Amino acid sequence: MSLTAGVVAVQGDVAEHAGAIERACARRDRDVEVIEIRDSGLVPDCDLLAMPGGESTTISRLIHADGIAPEIREHVDAGKPLFATCAGLIVASRDAADDRVDELGLLDVTVERNAFGRQRDSFEAPLDVDGLDEPFPAVFIRAPAIDEVGSADVLASWDGRPVAVRQGPVLATAFHPELTPDDRLHDLAFFGNDRATIESQTD
Numbered sequence: 145m146s147l148t149a150g151v152v153a154v155q156g157d158v159a160e161h162a163g164a165i166e167r168a169c170a171r172r173d174r175d176v177e178v179i180e181i182r183d184s185g186l187v188p189d190c191d192l193l194a195m196p197g198g199e200s201t202t203i204s205r206l207i208h209a210d211g212i213a214p215e216i217r218e219h220v221d222a223g224k225p226l227f228a229t230c231a232g233l234i235v236a237s238r239d240a241a242d243d244r245v246d247e248l249g250l251l252d253v254t255v256e257r258n259a260f261g262r263q264r265d266s267f268e269a270p271l272d273v274d275g276l277d278e279p280f281p282a283v284f285i286r287a288p289a290i291d292e293v294g295s296a297d298v299l300a301s302w303d304g305r306p307v308a309v310r311q312g313p314v315l316a317t318a319f320h321p322e323l324t325p326d327d328r329l330h331d332l333a334f335f336g337n338d339r340a341t342i343e344s345q346t347d
């Protein structure tokens with residue numbers, strides 16, 4: 145059964161996420177159709193969802209204005225996988241300490257936007273991630289860090305600060321896996337999560 149993957153496409157690395165999803169699905173011998181989510185009414189068709197980086201204030205504003213936000217919540221409530229990266233993590237969090245971000249509260253974490261300092265606005269680091277055998281080439285771009293972690297599991301930390309977490313069907317990273325050819329984190333988010341359900345797999 146073919147999968148439908150949605151990439152929230154109001155802003156950010158949409159094509160890169162689509163490519164990583166296609167590669168991850170191909171490695172699993174799963175057919176996938178990737179659709180871009182710019183309006184409400186499409187998320188309910190999706191088995192998998194990705195929420196890219198970009199500017200969290202803008203993404204938050206647009207997904208609420210377009211009626212996409214409650215559909216993302218329903219997707220996660222139904223146990224379907226969501227992979228949120230960078231600004232996506234900020235929007236998915238419980239609290240981003242910024243009035244301009246209306247958080248979805250899908251992850252029981254608080255985040256600090258732009259936490260890694262101006263001189264290191266962008267950097268790449270080999271990151272040990274729980275669930276991966278080899279370090280992941282993590283690209284940080286004006287990345288957030290996670291402060292308080294409630295019921296989420298920390299999968300990776302950098303400089304002593306959590307930068308990848310998982311809670312139920314949601315996996316989130318402060319960095320940008322879609323900007324590398326390495327699709328192991330997309331695979332982990334969508335297929336390596338025994339607490340997530342992909343509807344079509346059981347059809």
Ligand code: GLN
Pocket residue numbers: 196197198199200201229230231232234257258285286287288
């Ligand atoms: N700094 C951005 C924000 O706070 C996130 C950057 C990114 O997604 N690369 O929204």
